[in-house]
Amino acid sequence: MKTSLAGKWVLITGASSGFGAATALKFAAEGSRLLLGARRVDRLEAVAQECLKAGAAATHVHRLDVSETPSVEAFAQWTRTLTDKVDVLINNAGGAHGIDTVANGKDADWEAMVQSNLLGVMRVTRAILPLMVQNPGASILNIGSIAGRVAYEGGSVYCGVKSAELMITRALRLELSGTGVRVGSIDPGLAETEFSMVRFKGDATKSAKVYEGLEPLTGDDIADILVFCASRPPHVCIDELLVKCTAQAAIHKVHRQPAAPAKA
């Protein structure tokens, strides 16, 4: 039977766009209380307004840079001023920077990916765990990727950090055994968000090509799955879930419809 998410405290990192923003709206529609973090506070505030309209019991936003421990600590401290428990933690902040081969990789891109996708999950989880371990039935849902399961050319560091995310998820589940806290990894394939614009540093043409001729996943698709996972009864833990658009049979096998010929 579904567990109600009404009034539950749901903390989402990277809630200013993409999966995070869509997920905030879906939990809002369930009547949850939202704690939203990201670096772009103006975007967070806009998401929060939409969440209130969608039915959120409360929305709170605070700047969060998961790549800096002091920022994460300040966010956790702010969280503790609002609630002494968190019911759902969604470690979503992250993304890819560049698509260079190992031979051509840039330090700044590598460091940004390690800091946000890998160390960010560690920092946020460490800071928020004290608000969850006394709360059986709570859920930690980490956003991994198909890239954490299969390597591809130009994806070395991104694949590496998402693979680390999967292992962190598995280790954490073992460490929390007996607390009643559930830990899962949701691993999407191709999804159209701001992800590719970030990866290609604002190049809209390269970004659009990623999704050309196929129907990719959307933020809503992933948000629905996160709501589903968090609303299972407390004895049910969805450990790992790989979700791809139908056109993506495998990481290297993506079916694309040819573009329709231009009308004369």
Ligand code: NDP
């Ligand atoms: P978006 O670029 O739309 O969203 C990324 C979010 O992460 C933004 O809200 C951004 O907020 C936040 N973020 C990035 N770096 C930091 C940071 N250092 N501190 C705090 N927040 C940060 O992309 P998606 O929604 O697609 O990405 C969400 C997650 O899903 C990422 O972890 C990504 O790797 C993963 N993913 C994406 C897939 C896809 O194809 N789209 C597939 C599989 C996984 P801000 O810039 O305001 O800080």
Ligand code: 8X3
């Ligand atoms: C994003 C999916 O295949 O672009 O995590 O790496 S992919």
